[in-house]
Amino acid sequence: MSGLAARKAWNLAAMALASLCALAGLLLLATILRDVLAEGLGSLRLRLFTQDPAPPNMAGAGGLRSAFLGQGLLTLAASAMGVPIGVLGGTYLAEYGRDSRICRLISTLSDMAVSIPSIVIGTFAYAILVKPMGGFNGWAGAVALAIIILPIIVRTTEEMMTMVPWALREAAFALGAPYCKVITSIVWRSAMSGIFTGILLAMARVAGETAPLLFTSFNSNFFRLDMSQAVPSLTVSIYQYAASPYEGWVGLAWAAAFVVTVLVLMLNILGRVVIRLRKRG
Amino acid sequence: MGDHLLVNGLDFFYGQTHALRAVTLPIRRNRITSLIGPSGCGKTTLLRCFNRMHDLYPNNRYRGEILMDGRDILGPAVDVIGLRNSMGMVFQKPTPFPMSVFDNVAYGLRLKRVRNAGVLRERVEKALRQAAVWDEVKDRLGQNAQGLSGGQQQRLVIARTLAVDPQVILFDESTSALDPISSKKIEELMTELKKEVTIIAVTHNMQQAARISDFTALMYLGSLVEYDETATIFTKPRNKLTEEYVTGRFG
Ligand SMILES: Nc1ncnc2c1ncn2[C@@H]1O[C@H](COP(=O)(O)OP(=O)(O)O)[C@@H](O)[C@H]1O
Ligand SMILES: [Mg+2]
Numbered sequence: 001m002s003g004l005a006a007r008k009a010w011n012l013a014a015m016a017l018a019s020l021c022a023l024a025g026l027l028l029l030a031t032i033l034r035d036v037l038a039e040g041l042g043s044l045r046l047r048l049f050t051q052d053p054a055p056p057n058m059a060g061a062g063g064l065r066s067a068f069l070g071q072g073l074l075t076l077a078a079s080a081m082g083v084p085i086g087v088l089g090g091t092y093l094a095e096y097g098r099d100s101r102i103c104r105l106i107s108t109l110s111d112m113a114v115s116i117p118s119i120v121i122g123t124f125a126y127a128i129l130v131k132p133m134g135g136f137n138g139w140a141g142a143v144a145l146a147i148i149i150l151p152i153i154v155r156t157t158e159e160m161m162t163m164v165p166w167a168l169r170e171a172a173f174a175l176g177a178p179y180c181k182v183i184t185s186i187v188w189r190s191a192m193s194g195i196f197t198g199i200l201l202a203m204a205r206v207a208g209e210t211a212p213l214l215f216t217s218f219n220s221n222f223f224r225l226d227m228s229q230a231v232p233s234l235t236v237s238i239y240q241y242a243a244s245p246y247e248g249w250v251g252l253a254w255a256a257a258f259v260v261t262v263l264v265l266m267l268n269i270l271g272r273v274v275i276r277l278r279k280r281g
Numbered sequence: 282m283g284d285h286l287l288v289n290g291l292d293f294f295y296g297q298t299h300a301l302r303a304v305t306l307p308i309r310r311n312r313i314t315s316l317i318g319p320s321g322c323g324k325t326t327l328l329r330c331f332n333r334m335h336d337l338y339p340n341n342r343y344r345g346e347i348l349m350d351g352r353d354i355l356g357p358a359v360d361v362i363g364l365r366n367s368m369g370m371v372f373q374k375p376t377p378f379p380m381s382v383f384d385n386v387a388y389g390l391r392l393k394r395v396r397n398a399g400v401l402r403e404r405v406e407k408a409l410r411q412a413a414v415w416d417e418v419k420d421r422l423g424q425n426a427q428g429l430s431g432g433q434q435q436r437l438v439i440a441r442t443l444a445v446d447p448q449v450i451l452f453d454e455s456t457s458a459l460d461p462i463s464s465k466k467i468e469e470l471m472t473e474l475k476k477e478v479t480i481i482a483v484t485h486n487m488q489q490a491a492r493i494s495d496f497t498a499l500m501y502l503g504s505l506v507e508y509d510e511t512a513t514i515f516t517k518p519r520n521k522l523t524e525e526y527v528t529g530r531f532g
Binding site: 168169170171172173174175176177178185186189190272 | 332334337361363365366369370372374376378379380388389392393438441444445470
């Protein structure tokens, strides 16, 4: 009886501690969101999206239109590289190479790659794509982002495809379908929402990244979407504006931070809703 | 009518596991042959040899032959895709694909590059009628097949198999996951279908084997114990083991 009482007490203590930690995390998040919300909403102006950066002495003018577009362009280019390679790679791991030692190794390495600090990837891209090409350029930024999303997409694709029951594949084989057809028409289709979610979450991960861009595509104050040059970047702009002494720029940084936060939150929520719907049926 | 298939001295190995031992068994054309026997005796393993399902996994090995109209279907030169086209398979659990009812049934046809919408519609309807599920799904051909009931799904899968005009259909305990009414519908369907196809049915359910099949083969520990007309197997088996099994004393 006393053993049970002790266990109950332990249980209570552990639960209290865990709850406290969870609360601390939530509190921190809430504080960040509150600040971003309060400061960001207050500085939000339409010109943030319609005007390009203006010098700090022009009060009440200037926005980050080019930075939004630049960030979008970089994310798009990164996805154009990372999504097909990631999905095909994940498909290989789940299908053709399943159970092989090399594939298990690749899976493990991908899991590790997910947690490589993004600044390390940024410096890597700098070494192979910025230095040799003689300057900051959009391609280097896009490649850095692609390297970040690649392992995430590989692993979610693999996991989602592995979840598709073998019986379904066998049923297609039994009708005389070749393997490639089984994959494209049955497995991908069954795992589609899951794979799509992985892509969304991967994009959410890089949409707010600054570090990998600092060394690669850097930033530009001009409306210039040339991938062979420095490309305007929202997150790097936030970084620079927030650290500047000008009130107008700091306000813009808050507003932009607010927009990025909302965007990333929405991508995450969307991804999770898709997963939830999928689990339900 | 004669033998459609002849399993001739067949051994099968899952890596080191010797799962079938010298099985020799005729399969009569346009008849239902039941494979019965205790769990783990090799019924599924034998069934999956007919459409070479075992080829999908490494280290599986056949020895011996299965003749189809006199030609060995286990040979290396056999066109496995063509073989699977002529051998439908219905699994224990229904396996509707994640697509509409119509697309499920059209799946095999599209694989064979039937593209004409009119032809597709005609063949899909014919298959669904043959599988006795047309009336229940005709108003929901565009809906996702995974929303149908289990019994409807299983008949849909049969329709999907029938759509490509197989010569043989392999059933692996295809009614065991269904309610009694759905099971009965599938049994009636099988009896109806044997006019056009040869049927091999693995079943756990002795009454079912007795009800629907013309021939019955009893397996035990990977070997064929006895094969005969169903009536003989159930009333005057030659083998002691068969007698014990069909009277429910073991298995
Ligand atoms: N994939 C497999 N790998 C190894 N052994 C298997 C595999 N599938 C089945 N077996 C073995 O082969 C034997 C026959 O199995 P199975 O054909 O599934 O029996 P049944 O369908 O009659 O219940 C069993 O001993 C089983 O453990
Ligand atoms: Mg079985």
